Amino acid sequence: MKQENNTLFLDGAVTKVTVPALFAEQKNLDLNSITSIDGKNITELDSAGVAFIDGVLLQAKLTSSALVHLTSDHREQYHTFSSLALDAAPHVQSVPVFQQIGEGVLQWVSSLQDALYLTADIAFWSVVGLFNHKGQRKGAVEQQSLLIGVNAVGIVGLLSLVLGLILALQSAAQLRQFGANIYVADLIAISMVREMGPIITAILLAGRSGSAIASEIASMKVSEEIDALKMMAINPIRYIVVPKFHAITICMPLLVTLSNLVGILGGLIIGITYLDLSPTAFLNEVLNVLVLRDIVISLAKSEIFAWAIVIIGSYFGFHVKGGAEGVGRATTNSVVASIFAIILVDAIFSLVFYF
Amino acid sequence: MEKKPIIRVRNMVAKYGENTILQDINADFYPQQVTVILGSSGCGKTTLLKNILRLYQPESGSIEMFGVETMGMEETAFEALLGRMGMLFQNGALLNSLPVYDNIAIPLEQHTCLPPEIIRRIIEVKLNLVNLSHAINMLPSELSGGMRKRAALARAIALDPEILFCDEPSSGLDPLTSAAMDNLILKLKNQLKMSIVIVTHELASIHRIADRIIFLDQGKAVFSGTLQEAMNCNIPAVLTFFEVGKF
Structure with missing residues (x-):
């Protein structure tokens, strides 16, 4: 490329391979003085080359008529790929900060509204579904109970046992100093039943089942399966969500009970092996310290956690946007939101019943 | 004199598991021409395309692109070749x-x-x-x-790209959009000297754009030639395709 008088001469290949170098070279030229571009010696031209020529023409404030001596083939190619005749493509306007905040708040309110509608729908169809199984797949509740409940027994049991062991071991070292060994039973029983049992089970289920619910529904939405269900006059909430809701309602208290028992068993193991307590003394202390109210609150809390997991998973599943990435985002968001909701509900329970 | 093929497939065999999908395929694709791969559903058209592009691995045979054998070629060398090709997938x-x-x-x-x-x-x-x-x-x-x-x-x-592969470019399009798509393909061929390989069923589209036809039947390439030759040949599968497609 060279500039002589008021003409810019292009030669050789003007293609995607040579354009980066030409682009750098053109910055050293006085484009304002150019009145024409001579393309006689261009041997090869492609769309990147045309885009480069268009850029030079625009900077020199020239039109395509200033491009001269192109071969007929190159002239035809130039017309095919020239962007000079195109309308400027719409650029994304930057949005002012306050508008962004306002839109964010409105979006949050709208999301909350959607979540409440979904909750109402799920609650309604779950009650209806107890008496009328129409619109649900046969055996869906059993299948979901297996996935959500039975398959989680191992991991819930193992984690609760380890948690019970750790809690007992950490507290035993302190209680031993005051000769209050037996109180390790009180500590384990109360902490497992009131807090650790329900919350550890709920967090596990949020990660295991909440993410599965969100990703399943989101994938179905993306692949138009939800639309297909609607077209078959099948309510997607009734067909997909209600069986999960019923299954988790049944399984969650059972899993929490398992977690409480196994956690206490962990405490018992430490009591026997480390604190020289007898099993009878340990269990008597556990039964003495636990009241029915604690157990009822523990189970009630676990039901609320379970419902939150299903509702939040479903909400993010049904509101997925985009494709594969959207499914991933919905899954992550559902787990984060479920854990947040679990801790919030737990705090509310603690304030209401134990403050 | 006929130009040297830009893609040359020889004795290619492709399988899905134990099932042989393509048997002993021989096909030539010429530069600056639109070659249409035709055949009934399930005869292996898309499989042929994907085997040429190494999206599936052929069982045996030889595939030459731009005069270079690609079977057994290093991945990086093949990636360099891919830069000279474009592919329009069936669903985008x-x-x-x-x-x-x-x-x-x-x-x-x-x-x-x-x-x-x-x-x-x-x-x-x-x-x-x-x-x-x-x-x-x-x-x-x-x-x-x-x-x-x-x-x-x-x-x-x-x-x-020098070669553009299109898997059913006009399926699901209205006739106007389909015709516009065909015109664009012709423009790409004529103005940019692209070689184009198309898998399609649309007879109207074939009549508009095809320079050459490769007809697959039950996993075998039973015909290769110009559109005119295809319409005048005496291969039953090819003749039936064009006859039935008229209605």
Whole structure:
């Protein structure tokens, strides 16, 4: 490329391979003085080359008529790929900060509204579904109970046992100093039943089942399966969500009970092996310290956690946007939101019943 | 004198597990021509395309592209060849998480050192060619099936490939859009000297664009020649296809 008088001469290949170098070279030229571009010696031209020529023409404030001596083939190619005749493509306007905040708040309110509608729908169809199984797949509740409940027994049991062991071991070292060994039973029983049992089970289920619910529904939405269900006059909430809701309602208290028992068993193991307590003394202390109210609150809390997991998973599943990435985002968001909701509900329970 | 083939397939066998899909395929694809791969559903047309492009691994045989044997070729060497080819998939295969602009920018950003303003200009032009300028900032999920296919074509031609492969480019399109797509393919062939390989069933489209036909029947290439020769041949499967397709 060279500039002589008021003409810019292009030669050789003007293609995607040579354009980066030409682009750098053109910055050293006085484009304002150019009145024409001579393309006689261009041997090869492609769309990147045309885009480069268009850029030079625009900077020199020239039109395509200033491009001269192109071969007929190159002239035809130039017309095919020239962007000079195109309308400027719409650029994304930057949005002012306050508008962004306002839109964010409105979006949050709208999301909350959607979540409440979904909750109402799920609650309604779950009650209806107890008496009328129409619109649900046969055996869906059993299948979901297996996935959500039975398959989680191992991991819930193992984690609760380890948690019970750790809690007992950490507290035993302190209680031993005051000769209050037996109180390790009180500590384990109360902490497992009131807090650790329900919350550890709920967090596990949020990660295991909440993410599965969100990703399943989101994938179905993306692949138009939800639309297909609607077209078959099948309510997607009734067909997909209600069986999960019923299954988790049944399984969650059972899993929490398992977690409480196994956690206490962990405490018992430490009591026997480390604190020289007898099993009878340990269990008597556990039964003495636990009241029915604690157990009822523990189970009630676990039901609320379970419902939150299903509702939040479903909400993010049904509101997925985009494709594969959207499914991933919905899954992550559902787990984060479920854990947040679990801790919030737990705090509310603690304030209401134990403050 | 007939030009040297740009793609030359010899004795290619392709299998899915134990099932043989393509048997002993011999086919030549010539430069600056539109070659249409024809055949009934399930005869292995898309499989042939994907085996040529190494998206599936052929069982045996030889595939030459640009005069180079690609069977057993190193992955990096084949990637360099892929830069000279574009593919329009049957359902577009746009990345759903990216807007149309970013989808088309992928090959330009990954395979060239072009400055961003040149890339933007190329994308605008390619979208204008497929009549989709208004969709530049839209997500694929916001596009109709036909629009998605056109956006995918814009991505396939982003690098001005020497060979363009199209898997059923006009399926699911209305007749007007389909004709416009055919015109664009002819323009790409005539103006940019592209070689184009198309898998299609659409007879109207075949009559508009085909220079050569390769007809597959039950996994075998039973015919290879010009459109005129195909219509006058005495191979029952080919004749039936054109006869039934008239109605």
